[in-house]
Amino acid sequence: MKKQDNRGFSLIELLVAVVIMAVVIVPLLRGFLSSYRVNNKSRNVLRATTLAQNEMEIFEKEKLEDLTDSAKFSYTWSADDTTGIYTFERLGVSMDAASSVGYDVYVKLNPKRQVGEVYETQNSSLLLNMNTVSALDSGTYIQPMKTKTNAVGQDEAVYGIFNMNKTGIGGAGWNVERFAKELKRDIYLEVTKSGEDEDAVTRAKVIYEYICTSDGVMKDGYKNYKTETVVFDNSSMFDEEGKRVELKSLYLFYAPRYGLAPITNTDTIHIHNLQGLPVNFYIVRQELLGDTGSDVEPAPFTYQAKLEIKDALAGGKAKGLYWTNLNLGGIAAEGEGAPLKLSFTDLDDPVRVYSESESLTVSGIKSLGVSEAKDRIYVMEVEVYAQGDSPGTDRPLAKLEGTKLE
Secondary structure, three states: OOOOOOOOOOHHHHHHHHHHHHHHHHHHHHHHHHHHHHHHHHHHHHHHHHHHHHHHHHHHHOOHHHHOOOOOOOOEEEEOOOOOOEEEEEEEEOOOOOOOOOEEEEEEEEOOOOOOOOOHHHHHOEEOOOOOOOOOOEEEEEOOOOOHHHOOOOOOOHHHHHHHHOOOEOOEOOOHHHHHHHEEEEEEEEEEEEOOHHHOEEEEEEEEEEEEOOOOOOOOOOOEEEEEEEEEEHHHOEOOOOOEOOOOEEEEEEOOOOEOOOOOOOEEEEEEOOOOOOOEEEEEEOOOOOOOOOOOOOOOOEOOEEEEEEEOEEOOEEOOEEEEOOOOOOOOOOOOOOOOEEEEEEOOOOOOOOOHHHHHHHHOOEEOOOOEEOOOEEEEEEEEEEOOOOEOOEOOOEEEEEEEEO
């Protein structure tokens, strides 16, 4: 019987096998490592690009006043008064809770309004400083007007009250002058928010109240006449993310009640922003409808309005933002009325009495009557870096450019 050969590999054979394995395996390992690095880099670039797209959508949708509000967004930001450039940054952003990878986001808004730049004309033009009226996030009330040449309509309240009572009780009628003196009108803009967090519901309503200041003239049903209109209610209004649409602006297109000089009675407009909500309030005086006088609006078109604002202060200014084309002071042209009588009540210190000049300052009310140049178009640049990398030195993982419209 032939004896088996049980000898193993010689040392030389073993070394040759190891060398052959090394020659084969090392390139494979390098390939695996390279593939891992490429996949990891691609994953980071994809995440950074998604993050950049998300940031760009936020900046396209939101207004600058909200983006710079630390209560709404967690950006660190700065602005250059000379160039108008805004820079925003958010550091250590994670795409999901399970990820340990962080990113730094930088956004630059450049109005390009310097001489010769792309948006010089648009951002240097004098335009009425007024937000777009949106049916989605705004409440609007247009007060109907009545003139001689508009006999069919409108102003059911003022004209209706006058027309129904001009013969008076028992034949004791009143004329236009008496009407102007004895009919008091109060207008209320009320904004309230009820509920907690995402379930909170915001409502805005406009109330017109007419009161006759003397007995024996007004017929029953007209001595205290009141209309109430809800102009915004987000209880069933939701955005694409399922969140309630927030009220951004409330507009009152106001038709003054004109009377004969001297003015003995005025309209009083009350704004009750009793929770200090960050809402834009617009009181916009309507123009006359081409008539030189009527029963209710006699020449010489004299009127004066009072504006009483109740709001909370933050940093010495009201939390709401206020705008009007009513006369905020100075000599007005015909039809513009006497200077607005303005008063302000701080909800946190309601016993404090503010003078008219102080009310003007703390309310921050601005005139719509004067157009202004304002940056309205921005070139937007979004860059996303690996956390800790430096803009201008390191290369961004993602970079997108677009346009932001204010």
